[in-house]
Amino acid sequence: xxxxxxxxxxxxxxxxxxxxxxxxxxxxxxxxxxxxxxxxxxxxxxxxxxxxxxxxxxxxxxxxxxxxxxxxxxxxxxxxxxxxxxxxxxxxxxxxxxxxxxxxxxxxxxxxxxxxx
Amino acid sequence: xxxxxxxxxxxxxxxxxxxxxxxxxxxxxxxxxxxxxxxxxxxxxxxxxxxxxxxxxxxxxxxxxxxxxxxxxxxxxxxxxxxxxxxxxxxxxxxxxxxxxxxxxxxxxxxxxxxxxxxxxxxxxxxxxxxxxxxxxxxxxxxxxxxxxxxxxxxxxxxxxxxxxxxxxxxxxxxxxxxxxxxxxxxxxxxxxxxxxxxxxxxxxxxxxxxxxxxxxxxxxxxxxxxxxxxxxxxxxxx
Numbered sequence: 226x227x228x229x230x231x232x233x234x235x236x237x238x239x240x241x242x243x244x245x246x247x248x249x250x251x252x253x254x255x256x257x258x259x260x261x262x263x264x265x266x267x268x269x270x271x272x273x274x275x276x277x278x279x280x281x282x283x284x285x286x287x288x289x290x291x292x293x294x295x296x297x298x299x300x301x302x303x304x305x306x307x308x309x310x311x312x313x314x315x316x317x318x319x320x321x322x323x324x325x326x327x328x329x330x331x332x333x334x335x336x337x338x339x340x341x342x
Numbered sequence: 343x344x345x346x347x348x349x350x351x352x353x354x355x356x357x358x359x360x361x362x363x364x365x366x367x368x369x370x371x372x373x374x375x376x377x378x379x380x381x382x383x384x385x386x387x388x389x390x391x392x393x394x395x396x397x398x399x400x401x402x403x404x405x406x407x408x409x410x411x412x413x414x415x416x417x418x419x420x421x422x423x424x425x426x427x428x429x430x431x432x433x434x435x436x437x438x439x440x441x442x443x444x445x446x447x448x449x450x451x452x453x454x455x456x457x458x459x460x461x462x463x464x465x466x467x468x469x470x471x472x473x474x475x476x477x478x479x480x481x482x483x484x485x486x487x488x489x490x491x492x493x494x495x496x497x498x499x500x501x502x503x504x505x506x507x508x509x510x511x512x513x514x515x516x517x518x519x520x521x522x523x524x525x526x527x528x529x530x531x532x533x534x535x536x537x538x539x540x541x542x543x544x545x546x547x548x549x550x551x552x553x554x555x556x557x558x559x560x561x562x563x564x565x566x567x568x569x570x571x572x573x574x575x576x577x578x579x580x581x
Binding site (some may be wrong): 230233234236237240251252253254255257258259261262265266270271275276278279280282283286287288289290291292293294295296297298299300303304307309310311313314315316317318319320321322323324325326327328329330331333334335337 | 364365367368385386387388390391394395398399405408409412413415416418419420421422423424425426427428429430431432434440442443444446447448450451452454455456458459460462463466467468469472476479480483484485487488489491492496497498499501502503504505506507510511514515518519522524525526528529530532533534536537538540562565566569570
């Protein structure tokens, strides 16, 4: 488990160094994620230890969001001040995102299935 | 009684207390979720947040004090984001085969969601900080918070928006797919992953395995794509 954590943190560290050095717009952990995918593709998938630790972390990912979410206690004023705008923006944009992704992907998949058949 | 008060005053400022309370609230929330049979409206993360936030308000504890303990949990978001590489690699053959379709649909959906959200806020004269914090709301929380931080938004506010978005999405997606005539499970899964990340993926996994796989890969890809286009979009829209 410690070795797997070391690998994950090394990727995050490499990503953060890269981001700082090149002034990239992506956060360090995202670059670390890209780096690890690249390593898997080049050298083969994760070993048992890394796989189990990763799955363990991802299984409890919900817990990791709690500290940030509790930050709502400090944002109640901002939320109240912008309540109307948010009540419109969040539902509209979420429905649009669902529709656009779903409809375009469905078109592609129908074409792909037709080509396979 | 006097002694208890002293202990409380002491503990209140220590990382130990709030770290422990966060973990306990998470366990309570999970127990409730299991009792509720993992109902669509019962989400352990949201429940743990509400319980913990209520406790902070009741005890007049500042978020800063709370965070001195909770930051140890928050720190794990970094390695957890990197760990998303494992399911991504597991799905690689499927991704490779449908690469163009996935990238085009996901980018279009993600840009429309982020763009429309930010433009509506701007039209209604919301402050710049709020607009930027809302931009990455469809991305999975650790990535969304990182993006918000880098662009000058408020990561805690972003985390709240991510949660509200996902909960709203869970409520309306069956109707939206019916109205939009989206019947293909691959398309449904991808859309759910783009619009409501982890919550959508968990939901899709319980309904259809293919949809779950597509939703899962949408999480990582959406994070990468959003972190690329959002800075450009903010400049183009003049936000």
